[in-house]
Amino acid sequence: MINKGEILQTIEMIDQQHLDVRTITMGISLRDCCHPDINICSEKVYDKICRLAGNLVKTGEQISSEFGIPIVNKRVSVTPISIVAESCEAEDYLPLAKALDKAAKTVGVDFIGGYSALVHKGCTKGDARLIRSIPEALSETDLVCSSVNIGTTRAGINMNAVREMGTIIRRTAELSDGFACGKLVVFCNAVEDNPFMAGAFHGVGEPECEINVGVSGPGVVSEALKYCKGQPLDVVAETIKKTAFHITRVGQLVAQEASRRLDVPFGIVDLSLAPTPAIGDSVADILEEIGLSSVGASGTTAALAMLNDAVKKGGVMASSNVGGLSGAFIPVSEDAGMIRAAMAGNLSLEKLEAMTCVCSVGLDMIAIPGDTSADIISGIIADEAAIGMVNNKTTAVRIIPAIGKTVGDIIDFGGLLGRAPVMPVNTCSPALMIARGGRIPAPLHSLKN
Amino acid sequence: MRAFVTVIGKDRVGIIAAVCTLLAEKKVNILDISQTILHDSFTMIMLVDAAGCEISFETLSAELSSLGDSLDLNIRIQREEIFNAMHRI
Known part of the structure; x- marks a missing residue:
């Protein structure tokens, strides 16, 4: 049986010492959303996020209420969009960023991560297009977070991508007075199951859908x-x-x-x-x-x-x-x-x-x-x-x-x-x-x- | 579903009666009560069984919280599992 001291200690941690669960992040694979037409791809992305994460916020709030523990954020992370968009014919991936933003707002999450590219050894056509679109994507959306992995211990550092990311960060800052740069992170050795923003994405080794908690x-x-x-x-x-x-x-x-x-x-x-x-x-x-x-x-x-x-x-x-x-x-x-x-x-x-x-x-x-x-x-x-x-x-x-x-x-x-x-x-x-x-x-x- | 109700604040007449009345109205069964004055503040911990409760847990929690506001007390209800998780292996 739990004793009085333990109960009061837990309550004190929550009330006075800010103990909280920072985030419940639902990782969603979007690998089945590819399509040559970016508008159809965007629709599939929007529909899938809304279908899988529709109850995420409500469930988070219920758990928070029942256990008396604040759950500060509910978030979604998705397959790096450069992979999802690779087969799109469009040069500009902005519609996909907007679809992510709209889906995040529909399901009521605080952030959505995964407007990302993994380029530690080099860029594909899709990676290059995604990176080019980051400044506009982040300054024209509210909840989308972006990350780019430019190096790993096994592959070394892609200095072409490092050079480009300096320019991208500057451009992102210029379009947003700096604010959108809070939603952009450049990684070395990025992890695939990170629930924290701005660097969350749903890695290619992850299952169809999963719950990660920070x-x-x-x-x-x-x-x-x-x-x-x-x-x-x-x-x-x-x-x-x-x-x-x-x-x-x-x-x-x-x-x-x-x-x-x-x-x-x-x-x-x-x-x-x-x-x-x-x-x-x-x-x-x-x-x-x-x-x-x-x-x-x-x-x-x-x-x-x-x-x-x-x-x-x-x-x-x-x-x-x-x-x-x-x-x-x-x-x-x-x-x-x-x-x-x-x-x-x-x-x-x-x-x-x-x-x-x-x-x-x-x-x-x-x-x-x-x-x-x-x-x-x-x-x-x-x-x-x-x-x-x-x-x-x-x-x-x-x-x-x-x-x-x-x-x-x-x-x-x-x-x-x-x-x-x-x-x-x-x-x-x-x-x-x-x-x-x-x-x-x-x-x-x-x-x- | 077992849960702990905790009531913390300034002592006054009728706190236990008010909390127990609300719980009884909502068909929440009280399994154990302990009450003390800790650092000049009234502290009551009740183990309850909310399995027969007629309203949702969230509504019960909100009603207890607003009862607390009206009595100038901090009243909360939390499922037992959070304490077990934190303090027992």
């Missing part, structure tokens, strides 16, 4: 650490593990319930600690609770490495299937502590890059001056991809050129995406390197030093 709860971890002040770091790691276990069990329960009620297989629980801009829901707060005066201080990378590892160790045992990105997220605009540190000048782009070597994902939701050149953006992408490629992990760049703004200004996205101070970027040019294009070969997997 948990959250940095506030719960930082609260737990308040009870081990001054203790050695192994005690801190152990506390994080236990807390991550509790959090993930809730995610597993929600995933199983959603899967049963929707009659769709359960895919994975993503163990990520995903912050929100709300006070007390911050990964930076955890690092500061460990003993840093500000995130960005010396010791930040070590503390983050421990946090990331402990979250995985605690979470893995709590769920039957773990996947996605699973780790600690460090999006600057979505984390009150990161915003505070960046505004105080305590957190630089270079330090964030170092942090991405040891935690989930990468340079995330970072605003840079609006006049940053496409070459420099490509250089940032290449560096981040190299970290992912060499370390056999997922890395990503979701960076926002804040058009018309410069260092110290603020760009406000609203909602979960938060607000970001424009951070300084090294202005030395990588133009000649980026202009070379070609491929960076896959790294050696022996002689590790």
Whole structure:
């Protein structure tokens, strides 16, 4: 029998420490929606999403109400659209982006991901068309998210795609005053079952339809650490593990319930600690609770490495299937502590890059001056991809050129995406390197030093 | 379907009566009650069986919540499974 203390602890986690399930994401294969006529293809895409995800939002709300746990977002991820659209004769894939947006609005989800291309070794005709259409697709839709995978540990880095993505990010920013760049992520080693946006897509190895769940709860971890002040770091790691276990069990329960009620297989629980801009829901707060005066201080990378590892160790045992990105997220605009540190000048782009070597994902939701050149953006992408490629992990760049703004200004996205101070970027040019294009070969997997 | 009703807030006359009346009206059976004053705040936890409840769980939850608002209390109902999932292997 559950005791009173456990019941009150659960309620306190939900009420005061922002424990929530960040997202129930339904992955849907659109591989049977191909058609030479893009309008027919778009209709098939729209119909299939509406048919399979029609009850997703209602089911999510029922589960949330019955278990008393907030489920912040309901989302859909689909087969990378470059694959679905490959056989279309049209040059421009914008109608498909609009069909995705319309379907997302019809079923009532918060975001739809998968306006994506996987080009780590090279582009097909469809990949090239999709990438070209990203700026218009993201600025003319509301809920569509896009991702492009430009490198893997096994294939190396496609530097032609890196070069192009610098230009695409700039163009996307110019068409939307930067805002649409929050819906665009460039990956190295993208995962196929990620429920988090903007990088969610339904990979080609996934089933027809599945339910993936992303948990959250940095506030719960930082609260737990308040009870081990001054203790050695192994005690801190152990506390994080236990807390991550509790959090993930809730995610597993929600995933199983959603899967049963929707009659769709359960895919994975993503163990990520995903912050929100709300006070007390911050990964930076955890690092500061460990003993840093500000995130960005010396010791930040070590503390983050421990946090990331402990979250995985605690979470893995709590769920039957773990996947996605699973780790600690460090999006600057979505984390009150990161915003505070960046505004105080305590957190630089270079330090964030170092942090991405040891935690989930990468340079995330970072605003840079609006006049940053496409070459420099490509250089940032290449560096981040190299970290992912060499370390056999997922890395990503979701960076926002804040058009018309410069260092110290603020760009406000609203909602979960938060607000970001424009951070300084090294202005030395990588133009000649980026202009070379070609491929960076896959790294050696022996002689590790 | 078993669930926990939790009532937290400032103590006053008639809280238990009000909550039990609402549950009885909706045909929710009370299996166990514990009540205490914790950190100056009234804290009641009830284990209930909502299998015979005549309204949907969401409506029951909303009615308990609005009863809480009228008494200046926080009243919620959550299915037992979330506590088992979080605290038992």
